Amino acid sequence: MFTYxxxxxxxxxxxxxxxxxxxxxxxxxxxxxxxLLLDDKSLIDNxxxxxxxxxxxxxxxxxxxxxxxxxxxxxxxTLSIVLESLIFGYSTKVYHITNIFLFILNxxxxxxxxxKLQFNKNIVRLMCLLLAVHPVLTSxxxxxxxxxDTLLSVFTMLIFLNLIEYIKSNKRxxxxxxxxxxxxSLLTKETALVFIVVCPLFIYLFExxxxxxxxxxxxxxxxxxxxxxxxxxxxxxxxxxx
Numbered sequence: 646m647f648t649y650x651x652x653x654x655x656x657x658x659x660x661x662x663x664x665x666x667x668x669x670x671x672x673x674x675x676x677x678x679x680x681l682l683l684d685d686k687s688l689i690d691n692x693x694x695x696x697x698x699x700x701x702x703x704x705x706x707x708x709x710x711x712x713x714x715x716x717x718x719x720x721x722x723t724l725s726i727v728l729e730s731l732i733f734g735y736s737t738k739v740y741h742i743t744n745i746f747l748f749i750l751n752x753x754x755x756x757x758x759x760x761k762l763q764f765n766k767n768i769v770r771l772m773c774l775l776l777a778v779h780p781v782l783t784s785x786x787x788x789x790x791x792x793x794d795t796l797l798s799v800f801t802m803l804i805f806l807n808l809i810e811y812i813k814s815n816k817r818x819x820x821x822x823x824x825x826x827x828x829x830s831l832l833t834k835e836t837a838l839v840f841i842v843v844c845p846l847f848i849y850l851f852e853x854x855x856x857x858x859x860x861x862x863x864x865x866x867x868x869x870x871x872x873x874x875x876x877x878x879x880x881x882x883x884x885x886x887x
Contacts, residue, residue, distance in 0.1 A: 657757070660753075660756060660770055661749075661753050663774075664749050664753055664773070664774075664777060667774065667778065668745060668752075668777050671778060672783075672786040675744075675786055676741045676742055677738070678737065678741060679737055680737055681789075681790075683788070688710065688722075688790055689726060689730075689735075689789070696726060696727050696731075696735075697731065706832075706877055707880055709882050718835070718877075718878045718881050720832050721829060725743065725792065743792070744787070744789060744795070745786050747785075747796060748782070748786050750799055751785075751798045752773050753773075754799060754803065754806070755798075755802060756769055756770070757802075758802050759772070761806060761809050762809075762851060793834055796834075797833045797836070797837060800826045800827075800830035800833060801840065804826045804827055805847065807822040807823045808823055808844070808863075812848070812853045812854070812855050812859065815859060820863065820866055823863070823866060824866035827870045828873055831871070844863075
């Protein structure tokens with residue numbers, strides 16, 4: 646019996662359960678919070694008629710996150726809010742619950758990535774638990790608009806996980822997923838462009854061997870995603886002038 650329990654607690658699934666319990670114990674009360682007077686009102690309350698109209702779904706990718714053609718182009722953030730509202734209606738509880746689950750997913754993907762990099766499992770678990778409870782990340786759970794950074798981190802972790810698999814197995818599936826998640830991360834927040842610089846550094850620092858053919862296809866896929874993003878952004882956001 647003791648061996649069975651010990652083996653269970655060594656599984657990744659058990660750590661996911663621990664993360665869920667810990668994070669809900671800390672941030673569960675935020676489910677009852679109302680919207681803030683910051684971006685939350687602009688993203689949801691002030692545009693609730695737009696958000697609740699399914700016909701506006703295609704417009705998400707040709708407008709900025711404030712449903713205009715100026716300021717910030719963050720369609721994935723808008724899409725997450727619109728989908729929640731269409732499925733569950735206007736519900737601040739749902740918005741906050743989504744924030745919490747996205748935060749849990751983010752920490753868990755960080756955990757899987759470091760395991761993939763062959764770090765000590767116990768140290769990685771401790772590090773992830775510290776991330777889960779650290780007050781500097783409080784806004785990711787309690788501020789609805791801050792989910793944008795959580796979403797960016799989620800898609801970035803997925804890029805790295807597939808990058809490792811692509812280098813090791815050279816499977817087209819992983820290359821496609823890298824390109825897809827990179828495009829989604831760009832549509833989440835423009836700072837995802839930094840990945841173009843971080844990617845070769847990551848490969849170098851962890852001493853991954855990548856063939857010239859893999860490099861060519863990797864660069865091509867990232868370039869393609871960047872071009873698609875820049876075209877969509879050019880269509881959607883006008884230059885802001887004083």
